[in-house]
Amino acid sequence: MTEDLREYVRLQVAIGYDDGHVIAEDTIESFEDEYSGEDLPGTVAALVEQEWMTHLLSQPPHTQITDCDRLDAAFADLEDAGVVARQHFACCQSCGNAEISAEIADTPGAHGYVYFHMQDTESAADGGSLYLCYGSAGPDVDPVAVGHQVVETLRRHGLRTAWNGEHSQRIAVNLRWQRRHLWLRANCASGREVEDPSEGGILELLGQVATGEEAYFVLLKPGKATPGLFAQAALADDGRFMVEHRDEVGHFQSLTSDRAAAHAALTGWAFDLDGWRDHLLWTRLDQNERP
Numbered sequence: 001m002t003e004d005l006r007e008y009v010r011l012q013v014a015i016g017y018d019d020g021h022v023i024a025e026d027t028i029e030s031f032e033d034e035y036s037g038e039d040l041p042g043t044v045a046a047l048v049e050q051e052w053m054t055h056l057l058s059q060p061p062h063t064q065i066t067d068c069d070r071l072d073a074a075f076a077d078l079e080d081a082g083v084v085a086r087q088h089f090a091c092c093q094s095c096g097n098a099e100i101s102a103e104i105a106d107t108p109g110a111h112g113y114v115y116f117h118m119q120d121t122e123s124a125a126d127g128g129s130l131y132l133c134y135g136s137a138g139p140d141v142d143p144v145a146v147g148h149q150v151v152e153t154l155r156r157h158g159l160r161t162a163w164n165g166e167h168s169q170r171i172a173v174n175l176r177w178q179r180r181h182l183w184l185r186a187n188c189a190s191g192r193e194v195e196d197p198s199e200g201g202i203l204e205l206l207g208q209v210a211t212g213e214e215a216y217f218v219l220l221k222p223g224k225a226t227p228g229l230f231a232q233a234a235l236a237d238d239g240r241f242m243v244e245h246r247d248e249v250g251h252f253q254s255l256t257s258d259r260a261a262a263h264a265a266l267t268g269w270a271f272d273l274d275g276w277r278d279h280l281l282w283t284r285l286d287q288n289e290r291p
Contacts, residue, residue, distance in 0.1 A: 005031055006047055013051045014125045016068070016179025017088045021227035024048045045225035052223030055181050067159060067175035071130075074157040078114060083149060084137070086115040093117055093133055100135075110137045112146030114171075125177045129162070132171040143167045182222050184270050189215035199267045206241070206263055209233055219270055231269040233262060243280060245269055254280035 075085035090096035216234035268276020
């Protein structure tokens with residue numbers, strides 16, 4: 001394994017907008033010619049999950065506001081104020097300028113836009129400044145006024161900027177790139193997303209399924225390099241908990257009226273606890289696949 005492969009994965013994880021399986025697919029596509037004949041998928045999968053865990057262990061606690069948190073808040077405020085604000089948008093400035101008009105058209109009342117593209121993101125994640133493209137949504141709005149609105153909003157959120165006030169220059173944001181990752185995510189039937197639910201949070205979700213507040217919830221590990229892995233819970237027609245999980249081997253299901261056992265299995269899956277499968281009896285659903 002060459003260092004350039006590890007560094008590529010590290011940077012993609014640091015960029016922070018894609019789940020692990022997307023990073024793995026992109027890495028394989030980028031290096032498949034160089035590593036022909038080797039077990040590139042296996043190597044990349046291991047690297048992605050290692051780098052994801054390293055990132056999780058090194059990221060600041062949620063009580064500490066990062067520059068990326070400030071950037072998210074500033075872009076949300078700009079969006080509310082009529083400036084279409086997009087992060088990691090399009091592959092380059094030429095494509096971004098061509099595609100932003102569709103975003104403006106989908107945003108009633110927008111008078112301006114601001115975005116940074118994927119190459120900008122990569123540069124910022126690698127230690128450089130973040131450069132923003134901006135402009136007006138129509139001929140009746142001064143693009144420089146939009147630039148001043150962007151700068152004022154960024155500074156109000158504690159971000160340092162550099163800009164000469166001319167539309168010919170992009171706005172530079174001097175920040176430390178620290179996007180947060182998740183170990184676990186719960187997607188609920190209602191559309192609600194729960195970030196990094198704890199053991200108690202999973203128990204609460206089971207309770208919501210039991211009462212019908214949620215029809216189901218799905219647990220996902222964003223850092224996994226293999227797509228389609230999950231655990232989930234719903235109610236069967238007879239009122240029992242229907243617990244399922246899919247791993248690299250297959251898709252399994254269990255029915256139980258024991259909420260504690262369902263919780264133990266789901267929590268064990270979520271946090272990689274030894275023996276978590278032993279809490280329930282599992283039936284394989286995809287019998288056509290061989291273990």
